[in-house]
Amino acid sequence: AQSVSQHNHHVILSEAASLELGCNYSYGGTVNLFWYVQYPGQHLQLLLKYFSGDPLVKGIKGFEAEFIKSKFSFNLRKPSVQWSDTAEYFCAVNAGNNRKLIWGLGTSLAVNP
C-alpha cells in the first residue's frame, strides 16, 4: 500500500537555526508531492507543491523542498527559522492516477525565540 513517512515527529529549534524535515513515500511511478502547514489555531494551508519540472520547489515564507526521485524523498527546508514558523507540518502525496492524497503523520516544529 502507498504510504508517506515523516521521520521527525517533534522538532525543537532556536531562531535562526536551519530546518530540514524529512518526507519519504512508497510508490515507484509518477507522484505529485505537497507540504501543508497548520499554524496554532489556524487551518491547514499549502506551503508548496511539486508535480513536474525543477525538482527544487520554492514555497511561501522562505520554505523550499527538493524532490529526489531516486530516494523517494521530498524534504522540506528553510535556512533560518523564525518563532512564527512554529506549527505542524504535513507531507502528502498522490501517486499515479490515484486522486486520493496520502498523508504523513505530521511533524510538530517548535521554534524558541
Add this chain to the structure above:
Amino acid sequence: ETGVTQTPRHLVMGMTNKKSLKCEQHLGHNAMYWYKQSAKKPLELMFVYSLEERVENNSVPSRFSPECPNSSHLFLHLHTLQPEDSALYLCASSQDNSHLTDTQYFGPGTRLTVL
C-alpha cells in the same frame, strides 16, 4: 482568511444523538472533501464530492452520512456515534477533483467529542 468555513467549531454529543456538521466554501470550487484528523494517525479521507456527486467513499461506517446539496455546501450527518469517533473533522475544497495537482483549501475543522 480561509474561503472554507465550518460550523460548529466544537461539538459534544452522546452516542444516541443525531447532529450535523456543516461546511461552506466561497471559492467557486467543484470538489469538496471530508477528512478525519485523529491524534497519532495520518489525516484520513472520508468522502469526496465532485460537482455534487459522491466520487469516493473511503470505507466509512454508515453512522456517518454525507450530503452535498450544491457545490458550495457539504454536510456530514452523524448518528449513533462511538467514543472512538471523537476527532477533528476537516472540510476541504479544490478546483476540480480530477486534477491531481490541485491545492486543497481547508476549513478550521469541527472538534467532535462523543461521550
